[in-house]
Amino acid sequence: MLDATLKTQLKAYLEKVTQPFEIVASLDDGEKSKELLGLLQDIVGLTDKITLKTDGNDARRPSFSLVRPGADIGLTFAGIPMGHEFTSLVLALLQVGGHPSKLDVETIEQIKAIEGTFEFETYFSLSCQNCPDVVQALNLMAVLNPNIRNVSIDGALFQEEVERRQIMAVPSIYLNGEVFASGRMEVKEILAKIDTGAASRDAEKLNGKEAFDVLVVGGGPAGAAAAIYAARKGIRTGVAAERFGGQVLDTMAIENFISVNETEGPKLARALENHVREYDVDIMNLQRAAQLIPASSEGGLHEIKLENGGSLKAKTLILATGARWREMNVPGEQEYRGRGVAYCPHCDGPLFKGKRV
Template structure:
């Protein structure tokens, strides 16, 4: 199952084990079971602390691999064959079960250890989903830390009947004690805070006690990471407050235009960004959403950032790098069927629609790329484009038009998404050439119509463009003294990772220059100008 190269790479990795780990395989006679048996046997050969056995529990899904710690009462299972993006999840589960330290803040580990109650988590995934491993790995670690927490990863393509019966139409979908708990990327801290009812109040109290920053970055995507690094290198007190580190890049599959790196993937780039930020004395406050910016003159000399949990952070300067999110169609049925057939990530959720009929709304690069990718999985793809021409690159259009199971409809104004209450069954549109209403029967809809800036909370405090973007000058400055901005949330004309990074450094340098000049004697400022 594992080739010689991977085995050689894993041997030194498994040398980090401090105690025994048993791999128990519950197998049937199917091909996937044979693959899982081979995988477990190969892994058991790599370390004397890893053993292999076959389980006999008739109630277990087959194939399932259980990771059993010798020195802990933990429950981690992989139903399916955890390869692809989930192979790392399996390796980490073995390492953590065998006593290798976790890369998690000690405060979070203690928080998990002291949570009371019984929590049985199940996560439906697809092996092509880049968001799924973060969730799987977080829940696996929680299962190692607290014996009252168990976790099962379930590959929806291996257990399609169960996925259908439980109405799973997006990944990752997490069930807690049999009920839907979350959908989509969810961080370790977010999961913990959601099951720990007193977490928000404790965090707000802790955040309120923090000393003022000299530069506070709001948002942890490429622009925010760049701004924080440039700020910290100046030797000033720097903080980042962010809902999730990495932003949109976490959901980006292939990156081939990041200069000097020929090809990488979003999560890998985010991991490198995070490691770079950690090299400096940056106070990173995760899983926190800003709700308001209060200018310095209103609060006695320092800018205030109010958070949704009630905490208030203060700083001499601010860099806003709140990024953007998928734009919605805003038609009846879209929100009602989100996760029930309506999706925004074809790479994540595409495998759940194998052999089925789907639509892609949007004829730009992202829409046509999605259609091409989906064509290899699903039965048929219908592309609905509002305009009279496709906006995608010509090479992508030619490829899409060459595929027999892609139909492209132009001048199509989507009007409604309908379903049976549990899942999508059709998309309705108006033919803009003759105002005729038409319907496409299907099982899935992927929305790919661009991005919208995350700036709603700023509309009363910062000047925004008609599109909701933060208006900035060539130094990243906004209309509020001391408040700068960078990245996809701003009026920069092109939304690219490398441009966001450059804009983040520009905003940080602009903010630093602002602080130098605003703290200098009046005559010196005049001379410098």
Template sequence: MLDDDIKQQLAAYLERVKEPFEMVASLDDGDSAREMRELLNEIVAARPDKITLRADGNDARKPSFTLARPGGGTQLRFAAIPMGHEFTSLILALLWTGGHPPKVEADTLAQIAALDADLDFEVYMSLSCHNCPDVVQALSLMAVYNPRIKVTVIDGGLFQKEIEEREIMGVPTVYLNGAFFANGRMSVEEILQKVDTGAAKRDAEKLSAKAPFDVLIVGGGPAGAAAAIYAARKGIRTGVVAERFGGQVNDTMEIANYPGVPETDGPHYAAALEQHVRNYEVDIMNTQRVAQLVPAEQPGGYVTVKLDNGGQLRSRTVILATGARWRNVNVPGEQEYKTKGVAYCPHCDGPLFKGKDVAVIGGGNSGVEAAIDLAGVVNHVDVIEFMPELKADGVLVKKLHSLPNVAVHTNKQTTEIHGEDGKVSAIEFKCRESGEATRLPLAGVFVQIGLVPNTEWLGDTVERTRFGEIVVDARGATDVPGVFAAGDCTTVPYKQIVVAAGSGSTAALSAFDYLIRTPAPADADAAQPEAVAA
């Protein structure tokens, strides 16, 4: 099943296994079971002194296998043949079960071990989903480090009947103790926040106790990461507070136009950004949602950033780099059928619509790329574009028109998404010239109509355009002294990764310039930039 190169890599990784464990497989006579048995035998062959295999499991989900240490204590099951994006998840699960320490903060592991409840997670994923591994790996880690946590990883393509019965139309989807828990990418910290009821209060107290920063960056995407690197290199106290490091980049499948990086994908680039920032003395406060910005009472004074959990952070300067999110089409049915046929990530959710009819709303690069990808999986794709012609690059439009199972509808306005039995059943749009309405029966709608800045939480604290973009000058400065902004949340033109990174660097240099030219408050207990500059 594995080629020779992958077998050699697998053997090298499994050399790190310290403690013996066994895999217990529940198999039937199907082709998938034979593939699973072959994969498990190859794992055993790579480390026979530490890993053993039994094929006498009797789990109702077949094929599947568990990873278990002698005497029990681990309840991690794969109802999947974890290849594709999930092969890394399998390797990590093998290593952790075998006693190799994870690259996770000690406080996080302690929090996992301290959970005092029986938690039975089921996570549905697809092997082509680039968002799923984060959730699979987070839950796998929890199962390995707490015997009261049971986790089953389920490939939706392998167990299609379950997908249909539970009406799952987006992955990753997680159930806890038989009830819906969450949908979409989550880190282990985010999952812990949801199941550990005391976590928010502890976090708030811990964050509020931190000394003031010289530069506090709100957001961990390319703009925020670049700002953190440039600020930290000045030797000043730098912090980053973010919901998830990498931001919108995590949901980007292909990056092929960043200078010096001919080709990569969003998750890998996001991980590289975080690692680069961690090379410096930057305080990264992840999985935190900001709630309010309170300007300094005087120039050079402390700006306060209040958080959803009740905590607050202070800093002499703040750089707003909160990025943007997918824009909603805002028609009846969109919110009602979100994750029930309305989707925003074709790479993640496309395989769930195999052989079905879908629509893509949007004719820009994102929309056309989505339609091209989906055309290789689904039965038929209808592209609905508001403008008289597609806005995507010519090479993409040419490719789109070459596909036999794609229809393009330009100058059309989406008016409603219809549903039956709790899931999408049709889309309705009208011609902008004649007003003639069209209703297309289908199973899924992928919304790809651009971005909206994540700035609602600011209110009227800083000047924003009617589109919500933060107004900045050429130096990244806002109309509030000591507050700068960068990236997709601002008026900087062209929402591109390279542009965001450049604007983040500009904002950091401008913040440093502000610090050395503005007297510090009398009670400042952070590092003095004047001394650093000297």
């Protein structure tokens, strides 16, 4: 299943596995089960730290779970995670095998402290570029906290399920059987949604901040540039962004950034953030501005009220809130978002296979 080059690369990665674990596969007589078995046999053939069992009893077939004895980890793939999901598979193998993630300590502790029951089901397609972030985020959360479990499901292989749930866009995330979200999400965005105390804790922190000389609302390329220009003048600068990186995060190949032949959106977004962090800029990510209250007198402070109840003040505001998918305002557009109304043809295309569009 894996070619020689991929095997060599994977073998090198698997050397980072420190804690032995099992892959428990649930298979049937179908071709896809044979294909998955081939992949899993290739993997266990590359390391003595991972063993394969094929007596799984998951109703979804083919599927497999990563099971570390003594640890309660709920991490399952239903389907064959190749294509864009191969990286998710490799990361899952490493993290279940005890290799630490690069996530910051504060976020790791926040994940570990989450209480409750969180059974996620994440539908992906192998050609979806936005899916791996979600799959990887939820898998990592499942590795860190036994209250969180994630099954990543290849929608193309589980068509009956996709039809029953009327899923027509990936990634589509379900939590405890209910729609949770769709579209690319990072760990911190997911956390903000499930950690109910986080919003008020954040608001409290933000309320305690001193007024900024310049506050930029928006963290896309425009907001990042504005922040750098301001901070270079030595004035107190902040960026409040719903999603730092902006639309760039949803872009895969970028080939028109002159002087850089080719780059990828998430890579460029990371570079933007690193560049901004070179300066003394207070980046407040995952903060959605809900209201602007202009200064009541000349030279006074403007106020940005945030959705979480917090508020920020500044002498000068720069609004760089960019753009969103254009909506047509036709009946049903919102209700059917992700259920027939799609914005990313190459992500969601496989789910429309054989259908009239």
